[in-house]
Amino acid sequence: MEQTVPTDRPATDAHSGHAENGHHQHDHSDHVGQFRRLFWIMLVLAIPVVGFNDMFADLIGYSLPSGEWVWWVSPVLGTVVYVWGGRPFLTGGLSEIRSREPGMMLLIALAITVAFVASWGASLRVLDHELNFWWELALLVVIMLLGHWIEMRSLAQTTSALDSLAALLPDEAERVEGEQIQKVSPADLRVDDVVVVRPGAAVPADGEIVDGSADMDESMITGESKAVRRSTGDRVTAGTVATDSGLRVRVTATGDETALAGIQKLVRDAQASSSRAQRIADTAAAWLFWFALGAAIITAATWSLLGLPDDAVVRTITVLVIACPHALGLAIPLVVSIATERAARGGVLVKDRLALESMRTVDTVLFDKTGTLTKGEPTVTAVSTVDGHTEDDVLAAAAAAETDSEHPLARAIVHAAQSRDLQVPSATNFESSPAVGVRATVESRVVEVGGPYLLAQHDVDELTVADTWRDEGAIILHVLADGEVLGALRLADEIREESRAAVDALHAAGSEVVMITGDAQAVADTVAAELGIDRVFAGVRPEDKSAKVAELQAEGRRVAMVGDGVNDAPALAQADVGIAIGAGTDVAIGSAGVILASSDPRSVLSVIDLSRATYRKMKQNLWWAGGYNLLSVPLAAGVLAPIGFVLPMSVGAILMSASTVVVALNAQLLRRLDLSPAASTSRFRDDRADAQT
Incomplete structure (x- = not known):
């Protein structure tokens, strides 16, 4: 069986370490596969470790079969679990020691090592029988492997959701050559080729319709399920499907220049950035390490001074084992996994986690006019x-x-x-x-x-x-x-039909809406008046847009810039959150933290909605996971011993598992969030109406 590649931060380091070579996708699938296999193997081994452990049997209340071999099951298989399943955490802990940055991996490594040594001591009757932690060691390793598998899978799911777009491309294209139609590979198409798209078939490359009209299913690009009517002169995107009639399309972009290629390119950068919430979790783990270590030292010293050395050993080891962050290890990865998946399926491509998290604090949304609030073409x-x-x-x-x-x-x-x-x-x-x-x-x-x-x-x-x-x-x-x-x-x-609803909903969300354009003041004022926009920057040259963003920031505002053009890139980079709207076909995506596959400006509300919901779940999980440790460690140390209460190890283990279940179930609630532009817009309006009532 293939051994997992150890790393102290599998989700981040494994991702960034291969971002510049051509094996990014392989790297993801390889790590996910390794952690998945390791999790299932350890789960299978953990069943007899727990089932044949006398401490667990006493806790649950069942009898073990007789025989000398029963005694050896937990120690032998538990050792395999520690050495094999615990290897990623042990090597990660050593890495944190070398870098002098103690955190989650060191805390896990310390807990499983203490549990391993104490369990062998109890099994050999060198230490108190109460320190038989084989069952807890096995569950601890399995749960933490599950957390790391989920964290790696969160990246792979994003990759899979985006790579599935490529699978929608047809295997062959029908190119018009004079009076003949020749079947060729989409890779052989060139700009200005004319291709036939038959009813029910997918468009092989980005292009412009030169003959015919059809209802196009663009859900795989925009996340919107409703078909959109496209006719002569309209642009169509590779991978979209002509549902009801045939078309002739002149190719305008092929290969790496297509919208699909642009979206797939985002995979190399998606999730690579450090998440603020993940940094909070890492910081919490670092503080928890020192908290647990300090509590263990104080516990050992206190019980020893009281003349109870046996109790000192039991309570100290119990503190270190109970302090292991089961729930904290799942708190962020699970939320990120679900949020990323929901975003990708809703047409919101998260390139920078930090941008998504920052969106909830934005109080000013700056829209570029042409192509964003308007269609960018005369009507x-x-x-x-x-x-x-x-x-x-x-x-x-x-x-x-x-x-x-x-x-x-x-x-x-x-x-x-x-x-x-x-x-x-x-x-x-x-x-x-x-x-x-x-x-x-x-x-x-x-x-x-x-x-x-x-x-x-x-x-x-x-x-x-x-x-x-x-x-x-x-x-x-x-x-x-x-x-x-x-x-x-x-x-x-x-003006786009959805723009008015977007502006109204942003007002309901408490944001000021600003418009920036190179058009004359009269044109800008007309659009602003029709949409109810609060503030207008008109006649702004492309190179001066970023200065206007800085001007708003100088007023103490947190600014989200929404644009779709090449000239918007500096402003997108300057803004606190840059949002590229459209299918990601231009260089604006290089400076944006979030890319909206749809051109619907209401999708900005979906980003705010997702940001707030994600942050809320992260905060709830962090408080629950951290709060459990802050409460259980002092109880395990015996702080209430003077009044006759000491937290038994078995009860602490049950509470630890319960906290993990609570964190997992709480994160799953994110799946119920409807991120369609219409749903998010409606939610903000309803929230405002409720507040006014």
């Missing part, structure tokens, strides 16, 4: 007409003229007409003039769409509503037919 937001024409007439005529144009404004107009299910007539004689507009013949009329220069060419006035739209920072295009103005279109960067 027709209003249509104004002159007498005798309807909005549909004007929009259909404009869409007909713009059909052959590739300009983003043209695509926005065509998309607006399609969304209204308008019958767009065909156009001929299409012409495009830079800075003026487009012209085409539509149903025997010359239809033109353009800005101020177009109006000047025909010597006609703009509609009166244009002044209002201009003050709001919108783009204004007029539609003319044979030189006569039919109406005007208002185009602006469309």
